[in-house]
Amino acid sequence: MTKALRSKREPWRLVLGYGKPRRWRKVVRRLSVACLFLAPLSCYVSEYRQAGNTFAAITGRLEALKADMATVAVQTGRNLPPGPSVEASGLARRFPEAAFAFVEAPTYRIDGITGHAGLLRGTNLGSDRLARDAAERSWRGRRAVLAEQTGVHAVVVFTPVSVGNALSPASGHATVTGWVVAAFHAESLFQAADSNAGITFQIFDSGPARRRLDGEDSSSKAPAPHLTFIFERRLPAFDRTWLVYQSRSRPLGEALLNPAGLFWLIASAGTAIVWLAGIRRRRSFEVGTRVLDALIDVMLIVDPTGTIVYASPSALRGLGYDPEELSAKRLADIFHEEDREAIQEALAACRLSDEALPIERMRVHAKDGSWRTMSGMSRRIVVGDAVVDFMVSLHDVTNLLGLERQLEAADRVESLGRVAANATHEFRNILMALDTNLQLLQRSAPDHRTASLAEMLRRYVRRGSGIADEILRFAAPTPLHVSAIDARRWLDQMERELRPLLGTKAELAIHVDEPLVFQGDEDRLSQVLTNLILNSRDAIREHGHVSCIASRSEGGNFAFGIVPAGHFAHVEVSDDGEGMGSDTARHIFEPLFTTKSKGTGLGLAISHQIVSAHRGLLFAESAAGKGTSMHIFLPIEIRLPVAA
Numbered sequence: 145m146t147k148a149l150r151s152k153r154e155p156w157r158l159v160l161g162y163g164k165p166r167r168w169r170k171v172v173r174r175l176s177v178a179c180l181f182l183a184p185l186s187c188y189v190s191e192y193r194q195a196g197n198t199f200a201a202i203t204g205r206l207e208a209l210k211a212d213m214a215t216v217a218v219q220t221g222r223n224l225p226p227g228p229s230v231e232a233s234g235l236a237r238r239f240p241e242a243a244f245a246f247v248e249a250p251t252y253r254i255d256g257i258t259g260h261a262g263l264l265r266g267t268n269l270g271s272d273r274l275a276r277d278a279a280e281r282s283w284r285g286r287r288a289v290l291a292e293q294t295g296v297h298a299v300v301v302f303t304p305v306s307v308g309n310a311l312s313p314a315s316g317h318a319t320v321t322g323w324v325v326a327a328f329h330a331e332s333l334f335q336a337a338d339s340n341a342g343i344t345f346q347i348f349d350s351g352p353a354r355r356r357l358d359g360e361d362s363s364s365k366a367p368a369p370h371l372t373f374i375f376e377r378r379l380p381a382f383d384r385t386w387l388v389y390q391s392r393s394r395p396l397g398e399a400l401l402n403p404a405g406l407f408w409l410i411a412s413a414g415t416a417i418v419w420l421a422g423i424r425r426r427r428s429f430e431v432g433t434r435v436l437d438a439l440i441d442v443m444l445i446v447d448p449t450g451t452i453v454y455a456s457p458s459a460l461r462g463l464g465y466d467p468e469e470l471s472a473k474r475l476a477d478i479f480h481e482e483d484r485e486a487i488q489e490a491l492a493a494c495r496l497s498d499e500a501l502p503i504e505r506m507r508v509h510a511k512d513g514s515w516r517t518m519s520g521m522s523r524r525i526v527v528g529d530a531v532v533d534f535m536v537s538l539h540d541v542t543n544l545l546g547l548e549r550q551l552e553a554a555d556r557v558e559s560l561g562r563v564a565a566n567a568t569h570e571f572r573n574i575l576m577a578l579d580t581n582l583q584l585l586q587r588s589a590p591d592h593r594t595a596s597l598a599e600m601l602r603r604y605v606r607r608g609s610g611i612a613d614e615i616l617r618f619a620a621p622t623p624l625h626v627s628a629i630d631a632r633r634w635l636d637q638m639e640r641e642l643r644p645l646l647g648t649k650a651e652l653a654i655h656v657d658e659p660l661v662f663q664g665d666e667d668r669l670s671q672v673l674t675n676l677i678l679n680s681r682d683a684i685r686e687h688g689h690v691s692c693i694a695s696r697s698e699g700g701n702f703a704f705g706i707v708p709a710g711h712f713a714h715v716e717v718s719d720d721g722e723g724m725g726s727d728t729a730r731h732i733f734e735p736l737f738t739t740k741s742k743g744t745g746l747g748l749a750i751s752h753q754i755v756s757a758h759r760g761l762l763f764a765e766s767a768a769g770k771g772t773s774m775h776i777f778l779p780i781e782i783r784l785p786v787a788a
């Protein structure tokens with residue numbers, strides 16, 4: 145949006161599709177959208193906080209179990225035999241989901257099972273490799289150690305019991321008489337920490353094996369009308385780390401029938417109502433702005449004083465100006481000084497008419513310094529009875545005019561060729577009659593002087609007949625003999641043939657940018673190139689340079705003309721001679737037009753004809769005193785009937 149679009153001028157905004165929505169609609173819509181996203185977020189934050197509290201309760205319960213088992217281990221070590229200490233410790237009462245016992249070392253015999261006895265009864269810990277490894281690590285480290293998993297899918301914790309902290313002389317460790325053992329299902333311990341319904345756990349040992357510690361998949365899928373949140377946390381447990389996933393499911397009704405959920409529903413309904421109320425108006429504005437952005441024509445809004453208050457984005461593509469650069473400029477200032485009066489008259493006439501009035505082929509100054517020819521329409525914008533603005537649309541017709549000029553030149557050359565052919569036939573008849581009578585005069589001449597005069601006249605007749613033959617060849621060209629031409633080989637050969645003709649007057653330079661092969665009649669194209677290089681030589685007065693450069697081209701708009709898109713061989717012949725003015729350049733391809741005292745005026749006309757027969761284009765680029773460049777564009781591939 146340019147500064148002009150942010151001004152307070154409303155009529156042209158509505159014409160172009162820019163609207164100004166009511167402020168309260170903007171505020172309500174933004175608040176509704178914010179509520180639409182914040183309400184579910186608040187629900188998630190609430191569940192996140194509750195899940196954090198659950199993880200904290202689980203961690204506290206694990207720490208309490210560890211501390212209580214350490215206390216019982218100390219008491220057991222002081223009061224052997226251990227049975228009464230484990231049974232009277234109260235562990236089974238504080239942790240009813242677990243089983244506790246004393247295991248003697250090194251026999252692994254279980255004594256005094258209390259609590260959930262089914263987890264240890266009938267279990268031989270001595271035959272369980274994981275349990276033996278855990279017991280050994282507990283013995284060496286004198287700390288509570290967790291077995292990874294047992295055959296009954298229960299987690300087993302070993303806390304070593306030592307006698308009076310005495311060290312064994314052989315091993316250097318405290319004398320371990322056994323272990324206080326706790327066995328429990330991890331999920332049961334977690335459920336005891338938070339007994340709320342709708343909470344399930346998945347527990348994994350986060351070591352390399354990543355074993356699952358809660359047996360089979362105990363997470364139940366929530367029914368369809370439920371909201372489920374899953375939280376992850378790593379928890380330290382008895383010298384290991386568990387990876388715990390906590391799934392919290394809530395019925396949809398319970399999730400919505402709370403202040404946050406109700407606020408979310410109300411905000412969503414308000415958002416839908418506001419959007420539906422303004423959707424048609426908003427779409428019309430969006431379509432209007434997108435159409436303006438995609439326009440090729442330049443759209444301008446001009447106030448009654450002739451100042452531009454708005455320029456469409458297409459001004460950047462068409463004229464090179466950023467829309468803000470045109471804002472506050474006078475419309476007449478961007479037009480050619482010869483067309484300023486016409487554009488002012490067009491706006492004045494538009495003020496008095498409801499019709500759209502045409503703007504015909506006026507020159508507009510582009511940012512790059514070039515002049516672009518524009519056509520378009522102008523129309524007034526009326527509010528009430530007052531003319532408040534003018535809408536001016538401009539379409540670039542510069543390339544169209546260039547193509548028209550090229551077609552006109554081709555038609556003019558073709559028409560002149562037909563006229564020249566008709567005139568040549570009559571001229572040849574006259575020359576034949578003259579030649580016959582001069583032969584008779586030469587034979588019956590009374591003296592040598594008369595015979596010599598007749599012979600001289602016959603030479604003039606033969607010269608005129610040769611010119612007539614050239615004109616007829618121009619009017620009825622011979623078929624092309626098409627073959628593949630290697631540009632580098634062809635130009636090297638032409639250089640050897642043309643250097644003697646240039647002499648010391650001009651230096652010839654040949655250059656080919658890259659390997660280039662195209663199709664054409666090599667003899668006819670050699671005739672064209674010879675004619676162009678000799679013309680360059682004749683344009684140099686004393687000493688100069690002539691260059692011939694061959695390259696690939698994809699076509700496009702050039703200062704000298706327009707070449708359609710395609711694959712072309714571009715041959716440029718340039719010199720630093722006298723050059724020519726625009727009036728002369730306009731006629732150089734016409735037959736019989738020449739600026740040389742001894743020229744026939746057919747060289748460039750025939751060259752143009754040969755290039756056109758190849759489906760190519762020939763352009764002249766010149767200025768008086770600045771030399772001349774001739775540009776030949778030949779299609780790399782052409783489909784022509786090949787002469788036998």
